[in-house]
Amino acid sequence: MAQSVSAPVERERTARQKAREAAAAERSEDQTDLLGERSLELSRYFGGKIETVPKVPVRSLADFALWYTPGVARVSRAIRADPESAFDLTGRWNTIAIVTDGSRVLGLGDIGPRAALPVMEGKALLFKFLGGVDAIPIPIQVSSPDQFIATVEAMAPAFGGVNLEDIASPKCFGILEELQKRLPIPVWHDDQLGTAAATVAGLLNALELTHRSVREVRTVLLGAGAANLVTARLLLELGHPAHQLTLVDQKGVLHADREDLDELELRNPWKYKIALRTNGGGRTGDLAAALDGADVLLAASTPNPDTIRPEHVRSMAKDPIVFALANPVPEIWPDVARSAGAAIVATGRSDFPNQVNNSLIFPAVFRGVLDARARSIPDEVVLAAAKELARGAARKGLTAQHLLPTMEEPEVFPQIAAAVGDTAVRLGIARRKLSHDEFLDRATTLMGRSGQLVRALARARLTPPMPRAPARRRRTR
Amino acid sequence: MSPESEGGGRSGGPGESPGVPIHLRPARDGDVPALVPLLLRLKRLNEEFDPLLKVRDDADQQAKQVLKADIANPKAVVLAAEGVGADKDKVVGFVRALVRERPFYAPEHEGVILDIYLLPIYRRRGVGEYVLRETSNALKAKGAAVVTAEFPSQNEIASRFYTKRGFRPITEVQARSL
Numbered sequence: 030m031a032q033s034v035s036a037p038v039e040r041e042r043t044a045r046q047k048a049r050e051a052a053a054a055e056r057s058e059d060q061t062d063l064l065g066e067r068s069l070e071l072s073r074y075f076g077g078k079i080e081t082v083p084k085v086p087v088r089s090l091a092d093f094a095l096w097y098t099p100g101v102a103r104v105s106r107a108i109r110a111d112p113e114s115a116f117d118l119t120g121r122w123n124t125i126a127i128v129t130d131g132s133r134v135l136g137l138g139d140i141g142p143r144a145a146l147p148v149m150e151g152k153a154l155l156f157k158f159l160g161g162v163d164a165i166p167i168p169i170q171v172s173s174p175d176q177f178i179a180t181v182e183a184m185a186p187a188f189g190g191v192n193l194e195d196i197a198s199p200k201c202f203g204i205l206e207e208l209q210k211r212l213p214i215p216v217w218h219d220d221q222l223g224t225a226a227a228t229v230a231g232l233l234n235a236l237e238l239t240h241r242s243v244r245e246v247r248t249v250l251l252g253a254g255a256a257n258l259v260t261a262r263l264l265l266e267l268g269h270p271a272h273q274l275t276l277v278d279q280k281g282v283l284h285a286d287r288e289d290l291d292e293l294e295l296r297n298p299w300k301y302k303i304a305l306r307t308n309g310g311g312r313t314g315d316l317a318a319a320l321d322g323a324d325v326l327l328a329a330s331t332p333n334p335d336t337i338r339p340e341h342v343r344s345m346a347k348d349p350i351v352f353a354l355a356n357p358v359p360e361i362w363p364d365v366a367r368s369a370g371a372a373i374v375a376t377g378r379s380d381f382p383n384q385v386n387n388s389l390i391f392p393a394v395f396r397g398v399l400d401a402r403a404r405s406i407p408d409e410v411v412l413a414a415a416k417e418l419a420r421g422a423a424r425k426g427l428t429a430q431h432l433l434p435t436m437e438e439p440e441v442f443p444q445i446a447a448a449v450g451d452t453a454v455r456l457g458i459a460r461r462k463l464s465h466d467e468f469l470d471r472a473t474t475l476m477g478r479s480g481q482l483v484r485a486l487a488r489a490r491l492t493p494p495m496p497r498a499p500a501r502r503r504r505t506r
Numbered sequence: 507m508s509p510e511s512e513g514g515g516r517s518g519g520p521g522e523s524p525g526v527p528i529h530l531r532p533a534r535d536g537d538v539p540a541l542v543p544l545l546l547r548l549k550r551l552n553e554e555f556d557p558l559l560k561v562r563d564d565a566d567q568q569a570k571q572v573l574k575a576d577i578a579n580p581k582a583v584v585l586a587a588e589g590v591g592a593d594k595d596k597v598v599g600f601v602r603a604l605v606r607e608r609p610f611y612a613p614e615h616e617g618v619i620l621d622i623y624l625l626p627i628y629r630r631r632g633v634g635e636y637v638l639r640e641t642s643n644a645l646k647a648k649g650a651a652v653v654t655a656e657f658p659s660q661n662e663i664a665s666r667f668y669t670k671r672g673f674r675p676i677t678e679v680q681a682r683s684l
Contacts, residue, residue, distance in 0.1 A: 285626050285627045286625065286626075288547065288550070290626045291548075291551040291626070292551060292554055295551075295661070295662070295663060304626070
C-alpha cells in the first residue's frame with residue numbers, strides 16, 4: 030500500500046487548498062438543498078412537468094368524426110393491413126416510453142416507481158425540449174427482470190423507441206439485452222449507453238489533444254457499474270488493446286484470478302466477461318497498483334473527493350487524463366488533479382470545465398433513430414454519436430478546458446442526430462432512408478420546434494409564469 | 507481405462523483434446539496442496555446458493571483429507587487439469603467423482619460427479635465438453651453404466667451445462683434446518 034507515500038503528500042496539501050475544497054463541497058450542498066426546496070414548491074404549483082397537447086386543429090366537435098370514430102376506423106384498418114404504416118399514421122414515429130422500476134434513481138437508490146415519477150417527468154421534458162421527442166414517463170411496479178421485460182414488450186406497439194432509466198446494475202444489462210433482442214424498435218438504457226458515449230467522446234478529444242491514440246494507451250476504469258462496463262466495451266470496439274485496460278472496483282483490480290469471479294459469472298456475466306478479457310499485465314491489488322504508468326483514468330464510482338489521491342495521479346504516465354465523473358462530488362477535485370499533474374480533467378458537473386453529460390447524447394440519439402425509424406440501436410450507432418459529439422467540440426476549437434460541447438452549444442445536437450441517422454441507414458436497420466441533409470434539416474426543425482412551443486405557450490399564458498421564489502435565509506451550519 | 511491410458515491426443519500429451527487449453531490426468535498425492543484452494547473456491551461459490559451450504563471453518567482440513575482419501579480410493583475418480591504451453595504443470599482445475607452402488611435400481615453402478623472446477627480463464631468453449639467426456643470415460647472404466655451430477659439446485663449455470671448435454675433431473679433433494 031501507498032501508506033508511506035501518502036503521509037508526506039498529505040502535509041503537502043496546503044491548508045488553503047483543503048479549506049477551498051471544503052467550501053466548494055459545502056457550497057454545492059447548500060445549493061443542492063436550495064434547488065431541492067424550490068423544485069418541491071414548483072412541482073406542487075405546476076402539478077408536474079408535462080402534459081399531452083393536441084397536434085391537430087379541432088374546429089368543432091364535428092371534427093371528432095375524423096379524429097375519432099367513425100373516421101378513425103379506416104386508419105386502424107390500414108395499420109392492421111400494414112403494421113409498419115403506424116409510423117406514418119400515428120404519433121408512433123416520434124413517441125418513446127421512459128420506463129423504470131425505480132430501483133436505482135439518481136443517488137437515491139431503490140426508491141420505487143412512484144417516487145421515480147418526478148425524475149422521469151424531468152427526463153421527458155428534456156427529451157421534448159432538446160430532442161423534440163414525445164417521451165411518456167412510465168414507472169412500473171414489477172417484481173422481477175422477467176416481469177419488467179414482459180411489461181415493456183407488451184407496451185411496445187405504441188412506441189418508436191424505449192428509453193430505460195434508473196434500473197439497478199447488474200439487472201439493467203440483462204433487461205436491456207433481452208429487450209433489444211425482442212423489440213423491433215431501439216431500446217436504450219441511458220445510464221449505460223448515454224454516459225458511456227459521452228465519456229468516450231470526451232476521451233477521444235483528450236487523446237487528440239495529448240497526441241495519443243486509443244489503440245496504444247493504457248486505461249484504468251475505476252468503478253465497474255452500468256456506465257463503466259459499457260465504456261470498457263466501447264473502448265474495446267474502438268480498438269483499445271484489451272490487455273491495456275484495467276478495471277478497478279471496491280474489491281480492487283478486476284482480474285481473472287479473483288476469488289469472487291465464480292459468483293460474478295452467475296450474478297454479473299457482463300462484468301465477468303470483461304474481467305477475463307482485460308488486465309493483461311496480471312496486475313492485482315488496489316487503484317494505486319492499477320494506475321502506475323497509466324495514460325487514462327476514467328472514474329465512475331462513488332462521490333468522495335478523496336477516492337483518487339494526488340499521488341495516484343502523479344504515478345500515471347506523462348500528461349495523464351483524469352475523468353472524475355461521480356456526482357455530485359467528483360472522486361478528486363479538478364484543481365487537485367491538475368496540481369498533481371493531470372493534463373486534462375473532466376467531471377460530471379456543470380460548474381467545472383469539461384462536463385461529461387449524457388444530456389449531450391440521448392436527445393440527439395433518439396432524434397436520429399426516430400427519424401430513421403430504426404429497428405435497433407447497435408453499438409456502431411452509439412459510437413457514431415460519440416464521435417460526432419467529439420467533432421462538435423473540435424469544430425469550436427479543442428482545448429484542455431473545452432473538451433466537449435456544453436449544453437449552450439445546441440448546434441451540435443442536429444449534427445449528432447444526422448450522424449445517428451446516417452449510421453442506421455448504413456447498417457440497414459433504418460425503415461426510412463433519408464440523406465444526410467434530410468436528417469440534418471429534420472432534426473434542426475424538430476429540435477427547434479420545442480423551444481418555439483415552450484415560448485408560445487408561455488406568451489399565451491397557457492403555461493403560467495414561474496412564481497417568485499420565497500425569500501430564504503441561507504442555512505447556517 | 508483412465509484418461510491417461512487413452513492416448514490419442516496431440517503432442518501436448520494424453521488426455522488432451524485439440525483446441526482445449528487444458529490437459530486432464532489422474533491426480534496424485536502431490537497435487538493435493540494445489541487442489542485444496544480450487545475445491546474451496548467451488549464450495550464457497552455453493553455457499554451463495556443456500557445458507558445450508560455454509561462452508562465450515564475447518565473446510566480446508568476436510569478438503570485435504572477428502573482429496574487424499576479419494577485419490578487412494580479405487581472407486582473414486584480424481585482428475586487434475588493442467589494448463590498447456592506456458593501453464594503446463596500448473597493445476598488449473600479438477601474433477602472429483604465416485605462410483606456408487608444402487609441396490610434397488612438397474613443399472614447397478616452409478617458414476618456421480620461431485621465436483622468440477624476450472625479457473626475462469628480456462629472455461630472456454632469445448633473445455634466443459636472435454637472434461638465431461640474424460641470423466642464419463644473414467645467412471646465407465648470403473649464399472650459405472652449411468653453418470654449423474656450433484657450441484658446446488660440454484661446453480662443455473664451447472665443446470666444448463668448438464669441439460670444441454672443430455673442429462674435430466676432424476677432425484678430431487680430438499681432440505682430444511684432442524
